[in-house]
Amino acid sequence: MRQNTEKLLHITIGTHPTKELSLANEINLVKAALLYADKVKLYSLKTSAISMASRIGDLPINSRFTFLERVIPFLTAPDGGTSLLSRLAEYKKLLSKKHLGSREIIAKKQLERFFEDNWTEIKKTAKNFIDLSQIEQLNLATQTGILELHKFQNTDQDRATIDFMVESVAAARAQFNQKTKISSQDESWIQEFAENICEAVSDGSTYPLFDELTRELVNKGIKEQIIDVSKSGIDRGKQVGLASQLFERLPLFEQASVDEILDIRKELEKPLVRFRSAIIRFSEDIKSASWDKDFAPEAEKVFYREVEPAILEIEDATKSNQFLTSMVRKFVDKPLILTTGSVLSIALSQIPTLPHEIAVSLGISFSSAAIIYDAYDEWKKKKQAIEQNLLYFYYKTRQHLIE
Numbered sequence: 001m002r003q004n005t006e007k008l009l010h011i012t013i014g015t016h017p018t019k020e021l022s023l024a025n026e027i028n029l030v031k032a033a034l035l036y037a038d039k040v041k042l043y044s045l046k047t048s049a050i051s052m053a054s055r056i057g058d059l060p061i062n063s064r065f066t067f068l069e070r071v072i073p074f075l076t077a078p079d080g081g082t083s084l085l086s087r088l089a090e091y092k093k094l095l096s097k098k099h100l101g102s103r104e105i106i107a108k109k110q111l112e113r114f115f116e117d118n119w120t121e122i123k124k125t126a127k128n129f130i131d132l133s134q135i136e137q138l139n140l141a142t143q144t145g146i147l148e149l150h151k152f153q154n155t156d157q158d159r160a161t162i163d164f165m166v167e168s169v170a171a172a173r174a175q176f177n178q179k180t181k182i183s184s185q186d187e188s189w190i191q192e193f194a195e196n197i198c199e200a201v202s203d204g205s206t207y208p209l210f211d212e213l214t215r216e217l218v219n220k221g222i223k224e225q226i227i228d229v230s231k232s233g234i235d236r237g238k239q240v241g242l243a244s245q246l247f248e249r250l251p252l253f254e255q256a257s258v259d260e261i262l263d264i265r266k267e268l269e270k271p272l273v274r275f276r277s278a279i280i281r282f283s284e285d286i287k288s289a290s291w292d293k294d295f296a297p298e299a300e301k302v303f304y305r306e307v308e309p310a311i312l313e314i315e316d317a318t319k320s321n322q323f324l325t326s327m328v329r330k331f332v333d334k335p336l337i338l339t340t341g342s343v344l345s346i347a348l349s350q351i352p353t354l355p356h357e358i359a360v361s362l363g364i365s366f367s368s369a370a371i372i373y374d375a376y377d378e379w380k381k382k383k384q385a386i387e388q389n390l391l392y393f394y395y396k397t398r399q400h401l402i403e
Contacts, residue, residue: 010205011207012041012207013043014043016217017049022134023047023134028254030137033244040141048150051155053165064119072084072085094111140258141258197214198221242283
C-alpha cells in the first residue's frame, strides 16, 4: 500500500459514500488525524467525485459538447431541450466547416456567445456545488504534504467528470423513475475502495481510522473471514480510534478549520509524543476493536475515568502556578527608592539568569530580585511538571479551540 521507510505515524482514513453533499464527515476525521499523525491518506469516493466536479469548467470544447448533449434534457422542458440540442448540433456543424459564408459567420458568433454564456452559468453552479462541499479544507491539508487524497482509477479522466456531473444533475432533477443502476466503473471504484480498506486493517503498517459505515463494512468482512485482520491492525485501530473520539469531544472541534488544526499541531509537536504514550496505555484497557459496536462506550469510559480528571488537574495546576507574574507585578506596581549600594551590588554580581536581568532593568533591589528568582524557579519547575503530563497536548489543544 505504501512505503513506511521514514517510520512516521501513518493514518489511513476510510469514509463510506453517502448522499449528503457536504464533506463534513471526512473533514472531521482528517482534522483528528492531522492532530495525531505524521502522514494521512484519505480513501473517500465522495471526495474523488467532488474533485471530478471541480474540473467541469476546464473541459475542452469537445467534452463540453458531450456534456451539454447529455445534460440538456435534464435542465429543460422536452420542447426546450429539443431546441437547444438542435442549436448545439448547428454550432458543432459550423465549427467543423473550413469555409463559412457571411450568414454562417454571424450565426456561428451568435451561437458561440449563447453557449459561452450557458457554460459560464454551468461553471457558477459547479462552483457553488464545490463550495458547499467544503473540499477546499481538504485541499489545504494536501498542500502541506501531510494529507494525501487517494485518486481512484480513471477519476482524472474527462469522461468520468462528465458522467458524474450528468448523474448528479439527473438525480437533483428527480428524473429517474427507477433505481439507478450501478455502472461497471462504479463497481470498479467500490471494489478499489474495499480492497484498500481491507489492506489497511490487515497489513499493520498504518493506523486505520474509519467512519461508522466503513466500520460496519470491516466488521462484516472480518466475521465472514474476508478480511484477515492482524493483532497490530487491531491495536493500532484502537489507538487512533480512541484519539479521534477524544478529539471529537473537544469544545468547538467541529467548527475549527483545517488551518487552525495545522497551527495547533505545529505548536504542540513535543507534547504530542507523550499524548501518544497515554493513548497506547489507555487503549490497552479497551477490549473491543475500533470497528466493533462496543468500542464507543469503552472509549467514553476512558474519557471519564482517565482523561477528564487529568485535564482538571492540569487546569488547577496551571491556575495556581502564577508566581512569577504576580511577584513581578507586586514590586513593579510600587515605586522603589534604591540606594547606590544596592544598585552597585546588582551590577557587580553579574548573575546571567533571567530574573536578575529583569530586576536590573527595572532598577529593583537585590533582595527583591532574589525573591523574584525564587518565585520564578518554583514557577518554572511546576510549569515543567505540567508540560510533562501525558495529556498536556490534549489540554493545550482544548485551550486553543476555546480561546
